[in-house]
Structures are given as C-alpha cells and as structure tokens.
Amino acid sequence: MSPVAMSLEELIPANRVKSHIYAILIRTALVMSTLVVGLSIPFFGLVMALIGSLFTMLVTLILPCACYLSLLRGRIDLFQGSICVVIIIIGIVSSVFGTYSALSKIIENLS
Structure with missing residues (x-):
C-alpha cells in the first residue's frame, strides 16, 4: 500500500499543512477500500494465501x-x-505444499 499511497501523495501540491491532511486522507481511504474488498469477496484470505504461496517463494x-x-x-x-x-x-517444495494447501482449503469451502 505504501507505494500506491506515495504515488498518490506526489500528486498533491507542496503546501505542508494540506499535504499532511491529504496524506492521512489518502492512506485512510486506501485502508478502508482494502477492508471493503476483504469483507466483500468470499474466500479473500484463501485466495491471498494461494497467491502468496505461489509468488512469495518464487520471488x-x-x-x-x-x-x-x-x-x-x-x-x-x-x-x-x-x-x-x-x-x-x-x-519449489514449499511452494508446492503451500499451493496444495491453499487450493484444498478453497475447494473444501466451495463444497
């Protein structure tokens, strides 16, 4: 979230008081939008576990x-x-086990 927030904060004019208020508002809006997405999408945690197990080990x-x-x-x-x-x-072994675990939990929750 920090790179997105910093990119949006760069668009704010250089006035110090306003930039701090806008920075707080931007970060609050980003956190709130993440909360809404997390609560509205079913199995969001399991999907994030799947993505994490695939890409974290890779990277x-x-x-x-x-x-x-x-x-x-x-x-x-x-x-x-x-x-x-x-x-x-x-x-590779960790990624395979993590992916299998996440997929099995997703399938378990779907049925």
Missing part, C-alpha cells in the same frame, strides 16, 4: 538463486552452486 527463494547462478555461471565453486540448488529445491 524470495527461487528467482534470486536462479539469477545468481545464471549471472555467475562458471565463476562460482561447487559449494556455492550446490547451496543455491538446495535453496531452489526448498523453495
């Missing part, structure tokens, strides 16, 4: 190690390469 574990291995191909030793491969495998 935090798999992609950094894969990029590291790709960029430094041939210049890293066997230990560093094997550690990266182990981290990638852990990320």
